[in-house]
């Protein structure tokens with residue numbers, strides 16, 4: 001696919017003009033967020049936006065209906081959430097959320113600041129498209145299958161496979177060489193890419209980037225599948241503390257709820273599944289936190305139907321939408337029409353929202369662009385001018 005225009009990914013300094021007003025996307029490399037930063041975002045959402053934070057599938061946060069972009073950028077800069085004016089849109093780094101706390105070969109969160117700093121220190125990499133995604137997987141396989149461009153996948157305690165275009169390049173790296181090689185691959189891609197935005201779009205991209213690196217690929221390669229691995233509920237950490245994984249209905253976190261989360265005072269993670277993790281809690285504190293946050297709408301039950309559904313923005317945020325998708329999804333969840341996997345799904349086209357019963361993982365869209373569709377098998381519930389069409393997942 002050849003691209004004829006620069007990518008239009010929004011940031012804080014370049015807002016997206018959505019149908020309901022300007023939208024900002026705040027990059028959170030590794031999905032990492034301090035409680036103080038979440039408090040700043042909550043206040044910004046309430047003072048300058050529509051009062052809610054949207055979690056994205058790249059572990060970022062979006063603010064909608066902004067009316068003072070200058071004030072927003074000043075607040076985020078002061079909070080350390082906008083460390084670069086030149087590289088903000090290339091800081092797209094996913095990391096295995098529970099790495100370093102629960103399982104995994106290594107703690108890839110220690111690599112996040114190194115990669116982030118390396119990106120920001122390289123003037124040429126400011127020209128990477130905002131679509132480029134870096135992935136750091138600690139070997140559990142939760143983020144390597146999420147469609148990254150350049151990534152690391154731990155294969156032992158101090159060894160990483162280099163991923164290019166979501167595939168194992170065959171190159172194996174000791175820990176000390178891992179981030180420098182990712183940065184070298186990013187430079188090669190930037191040199192080669194022309195009008196292409198993603199490694200997988202570049203003809204022979206994986207082979208050409210591999211050939212330009214000073215490493216010889218081996219013959220064995222990993223098969224990297226897509227895993228739907230949301231950390232939800234009580235998660236015992238390896239160090240005796242507890243993390244709480246919290247689902248966020250339709251990935252929209254009201255500012256007031258965000259302030260309650262920030263009040264825990266613990267490090268926070270935004271996951272690629274648009275959920276939160278509150279980390280490093282003592283057991284008794286964790287029980288109290290869950291008891292406070294569950295009534296506010298956060299989900300700690302892994303069987304909740306809210307965890308089966310994702311949706312695009314729909315109306316009023318997107319002018320292309322045929323309907324208010326999120327209202328239709330919410331009605332389906334609250335009236336018991338989002339069913340467990342294996343149950344019977346309504347079939348057909350031009351269906352009324354109120355008659356849909358859909359089983360298993362499902363993505364609802366306001367038009368056939370299907371923005372935000374998660375990777376892997378998922379039933380598509382897509383609005384058209386005359387109603388919804390259901391396309392079952394594999």
Ligand code: SF4
Nearest residue numbers: 312318366367370371
């Ligand atoms: S899928 Fe269609 S309606 Fe939904 S956000 Fe994308 S363009 Fe808009």
